[in-house]
Amino acid sequence: MSDEIDLTAALPLAQAVDGEATQETAPESELDRKINEHFAGAVVRKDLVKAVKGNAIVPSYVLEFLLGQYAASDDEATIQAGIDKVRGILAQHYVHRNESELVKSKIREKGRFRIIDKVSVTLNEKDDVYQASFANLGISGVIVEASTVNANQKLLVGGVWCLCDIEYFHNEDARVVPWILGSLKPIQMSNFDYQGYLESRAKFTTDEWIDLLIQSIGFNPEMFGRRAKLLQLIRLIPFVERNYNLVELGPKGTGKSHIYSEFSPHGMLISGGEVTVPKLFVNNANGRIGLVGYWDVVAFDEFAGKKKRTDKALVDIMKNYMANKSFSRGVETLGAEASMVFVGNTSHTVPYMLKHSDLFDELPESYHDSAFLDRLHFYIPGWEVDTIRSEMFSDGYGFVVDYIAEVLKSMRNLDYSDRYQRYFTLGSDISTRDRDGIHKTFSGLMKLLYPHEQATHKEIEEILRFAIEGRKRVKDQILRIDDTMVDVKFGYNSLTAGWTAVTTLEEDEYPSHYYRGRAVATGAEPAAEIPATATDRPISPAPVPAELFQGQRDFVENQRGVSYENLLLPYLQGATGIEFHDPYIRQPHQGRNLVELLALIAAAKDPADEVAFKLFTLLEDDTEYQQRQLQMLSQIVNGAAQQGIKVDVGKDPGGHDRWIRTDTGWRINLGRGLDIFQKSDGGWFDFGTTRQEFRQVKAFGVTYIRESV
Known part of the structure; x- marks a missing residue:
């Protein structure tokens, strides 16, 4: 297993x-x-x-x-x-692959039967005829009139979902396909x-x-x-x-x-x-x-x-x-x-x-x-x-999807790319290709949001900034790949308020990583060096002592002032691989405990670094509870991944021991695992919800062991 x-x-x-x-x-x-x-x-x-x-x-x-x-x-x-x-139509006419033989039988017995299936057409050059294949029904070689194909050319590339009337006529000539296409109507609006x-x-x-x-x-x-x-x-x-x-x-x-x-x-x-x-x-x-x-x-x-x-x-x-x-x-x-x-x-x-x-x-x-x-x-x-x-x-x-799809298709002939120009102009050093990208995004958003062209100055500025940002994200990454590309000041001039620089969100969050030594192209004076910001630096909640404690620590019931931050984090900082054994990550409060630990690890590391976190636990026996547990673990894995922690979940080999091991050489034996806090209401106005130090603990012990790295 x-x-x-x-x-x-x-x-x-x-x-x-x-x-x-x-x-x-x-x-x-x-x-x-x-x-x-x-x-x-x-x-x-x-x-x-x-x-x-x-x-x-x-x-x-x-x-x-x-x-x-x-x-x-x-x-x-x-x-x-x-x-x-609609349920009746699907039940009667939609072709399930595993029921294709039953549908074929209905066509044969009734002589003519309506189906819903995906139809694709190919040209048989040898016989100079168009032939249709039905994806779920599993039949092919069905003759299609040229007029039908000319009216629905997407049948030739990728196929189209259709309502079709299929007829059956057996012929002694084995080369003749017994299936006949009586009618074909693509599932899409006509006007x-x-x-x-x-x-x-x-x-x-x-x-x-x-x-x-x-x-x-x-x-x-x-x-x-x-x-x-x-x-x-x-x-x-x-x-x-x-x-x-x-x-x-x-x-x-x-x-x-x-x-x-x-x-x-x-x-x-x-x-x-x-x-x-x-x-x-x-x-x-x-x-x-x-x-x-x-x-x-x-x-x-x-x-x-x-x-x-x-x-x-x-x-x-x-x-x-x-x-x-x-x-x-x-x-x-x-x-x-x-x-x-x-x-x-x-x-x-x-x-x-x-x-x-x-x-x-x-x-x-x-x-x-x-x-x-x-x-x-x-x-x-x-x-x-x-x-x-x-x-x-x-x-x-x-x-109805097909209605809005036809509306959008009809607007492909229109060009709204210049609708911002009565209020704004783009930066003078934006290249033709950059300008084309900005224009097409702006035009697309105008068609989607303001097809009637009744947008205010502020609304036009909003989507112009959005269009510039999306193209800037492309260009800034190209500059990393190709140093022959010329840096560009992305932004726009207002006819009344002057120059506005546009930045990407990740540029504002991680400036030192975003620029990696190059100057900021914002229209301001180039900076010699990009300073790190609060969100760009590793966050150390507490200074790590030169010599960490080794041995046993015991805590008594109702004690306060205890948190994962002071109990565990000093031993986990700097680790790129962490192994955590706890067979009881099953209930929501246990999942919350794990998330609080992972959040501390994420906040303490450089945002650009990654940590591999291996969780060993056991699954609930009851199927319903197990589904909830798996869903909880899946959400934790996905959430941690967004913060640079790759959680891998494996089956605990057994026993009740709960412990942590790091690739920096520490093993921490946890008597109660992470479940050290007493149950509380945990409402929004409970201080313990915000800081673990304000919560009372159960009686528990922790052993810190320094192993060889």
């Missing part, structure tokens, strides 16, 4: 309570009433998707297409009837009223509109601050802006790829390692255009990974396409409008990357290239995005 504990076995809280959560609905808010008033028929309650999805592996936009037809209402009875209708969309937008304040957009992508806006909301909405810019190049790198579990797989029928999400030149751009053997010719957005999932093998030819063609919006097919040059999105996970903290490399450190070597990176218009700081939790999902109203 493995000594590792699989934290992925923990069910998300939402999953555990789905059956009950969908039966209860929160009271309709004032915003929801306003949404239903001005966008009647184009919105749906977002929690309904979970209610109808069941075990159907189908994108959200497919489900919302159906919900938009049957449950786009604020009347509870109508909604429930709509849910029942919408754009002018009505603009008029309805004017009825909402900016805050209300942002919250409507956040609810439309499935999140509860009350769980996000203003900056966090804007970071979520940046992910939509590739859908509304042509040839927009976006990168997002950050910790796992923050929903980086969700938008591109679930949000729009105009986006295609592919694994970074599965793309080839013919698939992405053009197949020179047959002249067929690849994904960029048909999709508005092509997103590369799991793009990070230093050791990933990459095709140098693909990188070169991609660089040319991202810069010039074109690629070659033999002697012919073709243009395309697809935006490119690159998302991947980071394995180190921001200060660690800034100290040892750069914020693009996780990319494969071929892409860790200044020429490629300089084509990126915006870098979303994924480390600022919260890990997705069940309470973050919305039960309010948002746009």
Whole structure:
């Protein structure tokens, strides 16, 4: 049996309570009433998707297409009837892979049957016919009329979810496929009223509109601050802006790829390692255009990974396409409008990357290239995005995904990039490529937030600063990679208030690591040296004595003045590897104790350093309690990783001993482990909640042993 504990076995809280959560609905808010008033028929309650999805592996936009037809209402009875209708449609017509033979039998027995499946089409050059394949039904070679393919060309690249009528006619000729495509209807809207969309937008304040957009992508806006909301909405810019190049790198579990797989029928999400030149751009053997010719957005999932093998030819063609919006097919040059999105996970903290490399450190070597990176218009700081939790999902109203997807697609023809110029001008030394990146982000945010163009001076300044920051993050990291690049003063001039410099958040938090000796390019006089700030230096809560105590210390019941800070931290400081054995990290208060210890370790180290923390514990026997324990441990692991502590959880070999060992040579035997404090109310106004020294302890002992390093 493995000594590792699989934290992925923990069910998300939402999953555990789905059956009950969908039966209860929160009271309709004032915003929801306003949404239903001005966008009647184009919105749906977002929690309904979970209610109808069941075990159907189908994108959200497919489900919302159906919900938009049957449950786009604020009347509870109508909604429930709509849910029942959609459930019935999915139960009867959605093809599960493991039931494909049953569906085939229905088609044969009935002669004609309607299904919901993902359909892709290829051209059979030998017979000069188009043939369809059905992903879940598992049949292929079905003849498709050329007119159907011409009207839905995305069938040729990646496939499209469709409502199809399939017929069956057996032929004695074994070469003839018995399946016949009677009709095919892609699951997407055919039309919408754009002018009505603009008029309805004017009825909402900016805050209300942002919250409507956040609810439309499935999140509860009350769980996000203003900056966090804007970071979520940046992910939509590739859908509304042509040839927009976006990168997002950050910790796992923050929903980086969700938008591109679930949000729009105009986006295609592919694994970074599965793309080839013919698939992405053009197949020179047959002249067929690849994904960029048909999709508005092509997103590369799991793009990070230093050791990933990459095709140098693909990188070169991609660089040319991202810069010039074109690629070659033999002697012919073709243009395309697809935006490119690159998302991947980071394995180190921001200060660690800034100290040892750069914020693009996780990319494969071929892409860790200044020429490629300089084509990126915006870098979303994924480390600022919260890990997705069940309470973050919305039960309010948002746009039916397919409706807002069509709105965004229609706005790709518009250009709002100059709308700031009546108030502001960019810095004079900002290069053309930097300016293009800023303009495209600004234009995208204007289309998303102010499509009716009624933005105030302050609102325009907010999104201009955001656009500059995202491009600055790209350029500043390129300067680390390529010293031939020229430093740039990023900022803007107000026609009334003069120059304003723009910085990134990580630049303000970790200046000495961010600049690493180079001067600040803010428009002020260059500094000879960047001083460390309070957040940039290691925090030492207490001076470490030259000689630490060795031996036994005993504490009596009700004693105060004891904390992990004075009891354990002096022995843990400077360690890069810590081993902690405690079989009883099971209950919430025990998890809190562990978090308090990890937080002390994180605060005491340089933010750019990392500590490996190995926890050995045991799992609850009861399945329900074990799930809660695993979920708690998973949250602790994810939270610690953001602070540069890599927690690895393993199974305790047995016994009741609780102890700590460090790679600096200390072993600390803990009689009670971390559970040394007496139970208290622990409310917000309890001093013990803020400082451990104010809490009473149980009777316990600690032994400090100096071992050889």
